Amino acid sequence: xxxxxxxxxxxxxxxxxxxxxxxxxxxxxxxxxxxxxxxxxxxxxxxxxxxxxxxxxxxxxxxxxxxxxxxxxxxxxxxxxxxxxxxxxxxxxxxxxxxxxxxxxxxxxxxx
Amino acid sequence: xxxxxxxxxxxxxxxxxxxxxxxxxxxxxxxxxxxxxxxxxxxxxxxxxxxxxxxxxxxxxxxxxxxxxxxxxxxxxxxxxxxxxxxxxxxxxxxxxxxxxxxxxxxxxxxxxxx
Numbered sequence: 001x002x003x004x005x006x007x008x009x010x011x012x013x014x015x016x017x018x019x020x021x022x023x024x025x026x027x028x029x030x031x032x033x034x035x036x037x038x039x040x041x042x043x044x045x046x047x048x049x050x051x052x053x054x055x056x057x058x059x060x061x062x063x064x065x066x067x068x069x070x071x072x073x074x075x076x077x078x079x080x081x082x083x084x085x086x087x088x089x090x091x092x093x094x095x096x097x098x099x100x101x102x103x104x105x106x107x108x109x110x111x112x
Numbered sequence: 113x114x115x116x117x118x119x120x121x122x123x124x125x126x127x128x129x130x131x132x133x134x135x136x137x138x139x140x141x142x143x144x145x146x147x148x149x150x151x152x153x154x155x156x157x158x159x160x161x162x163x164x165x166x167x168x169x170x171x172x173x174x175x176x177x178x179x180x181x182x183x184x185x186x187x188x189x190x191x192x193x194x195x196x197x198x199x200x201x202x203x204x205x206x207x208x209x210x211x212x213x214x215x216x217x218x219x220x221x222x223x224x225x226x227x
Binding site: 034036041042043044045046049088098099100101102103104105 | 160167216218219
């Protein structure tokens with residue numbers, strides 16, 4: 001079993017839809033959780049960064065972490081064609097071992 | 113605009129040849145990571161350094177891969193000899209360890225094809 005599980009999709013939605021992207025993880029030692037966006041033939045770009053459980057909002061994006069169920073979510077409101085990309089969730093240990101463990105990534109297509 | 117710089121961006125080489133990929137981390141970042149991305153395996157951590165010292169290289173095939181940080185502005189990943197199964201995108205990333213964890217930024221990748 002991978003430490004971070006993510007449905008690879010693809011997920012196809014119409015413009016303006018609310019998108020829900022989800023991951024589960026198995027390692028209780030993860031303290032920080034990230035969402036990266038990766039456009040085709042580009043490097044991953046940091047989108048959201050949360051610590052422990054809770055919500056974080058940034059514009060149209062909301063990240064949620066539920067440590068009790070080991071569940072990570074990213075919501076995109078009013079989705080745009082420019083949001084079409086692969087979204088990668090990741091967990092990070094604390095205590096000096098700050099390496100990121102990634103999920104497989106979910107391909108999202110937002111069509112006009 | 114600070115960014116992680118990787119060279120070469122694209123490399124096609126023959127099986128058995130040596131390949132060296134280079135990375136310039138963001139100035140002031142003390143942690144450098146090498147990741148490999150393939151369709152089958154996704155993003156896998158190969159090795160990472162803090163303050164130029166290797167912390168973990170357990171994800172790297174030791175017989176043919178080596179990673180070093182000759183100085184704070186340069187990290188290298190070497191494959192010798194290269195094999196077709198090494199074809200992948202190799203990403204370097206850097207971050208600065210702090211009380212808030214470690215925000216990690218990726219370069220644009222080195223696209224390697226071994227024929």
